[in-house]
Amino acid sequence: xxxxxxxxxxxxxxxxxxxxxxxxxxxxxxxxxxxxxxxxxxxxxxxxxxxxxxxxxxxxxxxxxxxxxxxxxxxxxxxxxxxxxxxxxxxxxxxxxxxxxxxxxxxxxxxxxxxxxxxxxxxxxxxxxxxxxxxxxxxxxxxxxxxxxxxxxxxxxxxxxxxxxxxxxxxxxxxxxxxxxxx
Numbered sequence: 001x002x003x004x005x006x007x008x009x010x011x012x013x014x015x016x017x018x019x020x021x022x023x024x025x026x027x028x029x030x031x032x033x034x035x036x037x038x039x040x041x042x043x044x045x046x047x048x049x050x051x052x053x054x055x056x057x058x059x060x061x062x063x064x065x066x067x068x069x070x071x072x073x074x075x076x077x078x079x080x081x082x083x084x085x086x087x088x089x090x091x092x093x094x095x096x097x098x099x100x101x102x103x104x105x106x107x108x109x110x111x112x113x114x115x116x117x118x119x120x121x122x123x124x125x126x127x128x129x130x131x132x133x134x135x136x137x138x139x140x141x142x143x144x145x146x147x148x149x150x151x152x153x154x155x156x157x158x159x160x161x162x163x164x165x166x167x168x169x170x171x172x173x174x175x176x177x178x179x180x181x182x183x
Contacts, residue, residue, distance in 0.1 A: 010042055011134030011164050011171040012054035014105045014112055015142055015153040016127035019182035021107045022153035023052040024161050026134065027174035029059075039174045047073040050108055051080060052178045056132035057102030065091070065102055069115075080106060084113045084121045092119035103131050109182055134168030154179050 014023040025042035028035055042062075043054040047070060055062035068090070072083035084106055091100065104115040114122040114129055128146060130139030141160035145151055151159070157177055165173045 010056045010132040011138050011161065011168060012042060012056050012105050012131045013135065013138040013142060013157055013160055013164070014052070014054065014107050014129045015146070015156050016107060016109070016112050017146060017153040017156070019109055020153040020179065021052060021109060021112075021181075022157040022177055022179040023054045023105060023107055024138075024157040024175050024177045025054045026161060026165060026171045027176065028170060028172040030170050035172075038172060041176050043176050043178045045178050045180070046070050047078050050078060050180065052107050052180060054105045054131075055102050056135070058100070061100035062102040062104070065100060065104055069104065069106070080108050080111050080113070081121075084111075084115050088115050088119050088121045091115075091117045105129055105131055109180065130164075132170075134164035134171035137167045137171075138164035 011026045023043045027039040029037035029040045045052050069087050072086050076082040100117055106113050106115060111123060112127055112129055126143060128139055128142045130136060138160045141163040142156050145156045145159060154177055161175045162173060165171045
């Protein structure tokens, strides 16, 4: 399996701030050194629109993981933590799943997780997580914006993704943002 932390071809950024969750994904699909699509949707709401997920990696693998993750959420009544841990366990131990090359970000009002095939279920300290080739750039920009502005999660995601797109050749400015906001 390739090193999943060095995937090229996407940027996903997730932010939880003041009971407002935003997950952004750029739209670029890259095949080696060629851009083949500009407006792919790499983030979506699942489980009764209460959880947002985004992926980096192979598309077919990610779609397979979305389906399995949704099954875990149904099985555990929307418990994000339990579902993430169970998916990571299956992913690490199942002979077929181990070959999947993708990473998932999953967020609700209370939690934000990185889920990987290495068995990782990581919750960042500051409620901000970036994955994919431009993930570190987007995350750094989002951390700075969170610490030094009063912007909401969506606005931070928009600005941080533009910054990542200006630095990373595998990230474009065609961004999809899904959000959930507590009333």
